[in-house]
Amino acid sequence: MIHTPMDKIAKATPEPMARKVRGLSDRTIAWIFVAPSIFLLLAVNIFPLIWTIRLSFTNYKVNRPNREIDFVGLRNYERILTDSDTWMTMQATAHFLIWTIVLQVLIGFALAYLLNMKFKGNDMWTTIIVFPMMLSPAVVGNFWTFLYQPQIGLFNYVVTFFTGGDPSSFSMIGDVHLAPWAIVIADTWMWTPFVMLICLAGLRSIPDSIYEAAECDRASKWRQFWTITIPMALPFLMLAVLFRGIENFKMFDLVVQLTGGGPGNTTTLTSIDLKREAFEKWRTGYSSAYAVILFVTVFGLASIYVKALNKVKER
Amino acid sequence: MSTFINGLLRLRRGPWEMVASILIALGVIMLMQPFVLALFTYSFIVTLIGTVMFIIVSHFPE
Numbered sequence: 001m002i003h004t005p006m007d008k009i010a011k012a013t014p015e016p017m018a019r020k021v022r023g024l025s026d027r028t029i030a031w032i033f034v035a036p037s038i039f040l041l042l043a044v045n046i047f048p049l050i051w052t053i054r055l056s057f058t059n060y061k062v063n064r065p066n067r068e069i070d071f072v073g074l075r076n077y078e079r080i081l082t083d084s085d086t087w088m089t090m091q092a093t094a095h096f097l098i099w100t101i102v103l104q105v106l107i108g109f110a111l112a113y114l115l116n117m118k119f120k121g122n123d124m125w126t127t128i129i130v131f132p133m134m135l136s137p138a139v140v141g142n143f144w145t146f147l148y149q150p151q152i153g154l155f156n157y158v159v160t161f162f163t164g165g166d167p168s169s170f171s172m173i174g175d176v177h178l179a180p181w182a183i184v185i186a187d188t189w190m191w192t193p194f195v196m197l198i199c200l201a202g203l204r205s206i207p208d209s210i211y212e213a214a215e216c217d218r219a220s221k222w223r224q225f226w227t228i229t230i231p232m233a234l235p236f237l238m239l240a241v242l243f244r245g246i247e248n249f250k251m252f253d254l255v256v257q258l259t260g261g262g263p264g265n266t267t268t269l270t271s272i273d274l275k276r277e278a279f280e281k282w283r284t285g286y287s288s289a290y291a292v293i294l295f296v297t298v299f300g301l302a303s304i305y306v307k308a309l310n311k312v313k314e315r
Numbered sequence: 316m317s318t319f320i321n322g323l324l325r326l327r328r329g330p331w332e333m334v335a336s337i338l339i340a341l342g343v344i345m346l347m348q349p350f351v352l353a354l355f356t357y358s359f360i361v362t363l364i365g366t367v368m369f370i371i372v373s374h375f376p377e
Contacts, residue, residue: 081356090355094347293359297346300339300366303373307332 049295056289063282076289086290088265089273095180096187096255096269097248103188104244105237108195113229115196116203126200130193137190141257144186148172148258173259176266183255183267187248195240202236203229235313242305249298270294331372338365 010018024032056076060069080086115126132140147155148171156167172182206228214224252271255261261268261276268276274294278287322330342362345354 077359081359082352084352087352087355090347091349094349097347296359296363296366297343300362300369301343303366303369304336304339307336 052288052291055285056292058285060285060288061282062278062284072285076286077293079286080290080293085265086273089268089270092180092265092267093249093269096183096251096267097245099181099184100187100191100248101241101244103184104192104195105241107188108192108240109199109233109237111192111196112199112203115200129196132190133193133197135190137253138257140186140190141254144182144189144258145173148182150174174263176263179259179263179267183258186258187251187254190254191244191247195244198236198240198243199233202233205236206232235309238305238309242302242309245305246298246302249294249301326375328372328375328377331375332369335365335369335372338362338368341365 057071057073058069059072059076061067111129115122115129147153150156150168150171153167153172155172156170160167160169170178172178172185210228210232211224214228219227250271251269252275255267255269256272259267261272270290271294274287274290277283277290319330319333323334339362342358342360342365345358345361348354
């Protein structure tokens with residue numbers, strides 16, 4: 001007879017309970033533990049997705065719940081994809097997406113490269129630089145609205161300090177040509193630190209021994225940068241592009257607070273347009289089709305990025 | 316090129332994923348380009364075919 005602590009615990013378990021537990025296989029116990037998570041996932045993610053796809057084929061309006069729901073087939077998709085206003089919205093989103101990613105990756109990587117060099121006050125500067133990322137998008141949108149004010153805004157004064165002229169001669173938010181750049185600048189200011197942190201993690205993961213070997217081979221700093229730093233930091237850069245690409249495709253709060261989609265429709269991004277269709281015009285079926293189109297696009301892009309990321313990791 | 320076509324014929328993951336990725340990228344470019352409305356109209360179906368194809372072919376053998 002063995003009297004280990006485990007035996008004592010097993011004996012202390014009431015017999016009916018012990019019989020029940022003994023009857024379950026490892027696989028069943030594993031399913032019991034995983035089931036709540038799977039149930040939550042189905043209830044919170046999968047069910048709304050299937051419901052949205054179903055609604056996208058109907059003329060349902062959520063503000064008229066008693067009206068008869070008709071199946072309209074692909075008419076909602078046809079309307080969205082032949083609408084020139086939606087097309088303009090997609091172009092505004094493309095402008096925002098491309099320029100924010102380009103600027104954030106360039107500036108973020110440059111900052112990470114500088115911070116990776118050991119100097120006094122390194123940690124303090126890192127903390128100061130990541131500060132914008134910690135703010136709420138609503139707060140950032142609000143204070144950039146003040147910064148862009150033609151009469152009192154600091155932004156106009158800084159620009160005219162370098163270019164000359166009257167600070168009130170242009171309005172970043174009110175001008176149809178400048179407003180798309182106003183949202184790009186604000187988003188870049190807010191999210192460059194995030195890209196910088198990811199790049200910094202990538203740069204710090206490169207072992208010093210590789211650079212020392214390159215020094216022994218008399219490789220120049222320029223060559224070390226292109227043949228060691230960039231290839232080894234590339235998976236991290238791609239990860240940053242993936243995150244920011246998907247996030248900015250869904251961008252809503254910052255832009256609504258800053259420009260409200262105006263002037264006209266120049267800064268109306270797809271998510272703002274979608275919200276207007278769903279909760280201002282109450283075209284639920286139409287907006288569901290719109291949401292499905294955006295979902296498929298983001299899902300497709302994410303698939304490509306993950307594949308590219310895996311390829312880079314395998315190298 | 317012949318390796319690529321062989322891979323397609325033998326239902327290998329690599330070349331088929333490449334085809335699916337090209338379709339997705341083409342669909343997204345068509346969706347966001349500012350030149351031809353007809354390309355915008357057909358962008359979704361191209362992206363959808365690419366995405367569904369990607370999900371299926373990612374289960375093909377290496």
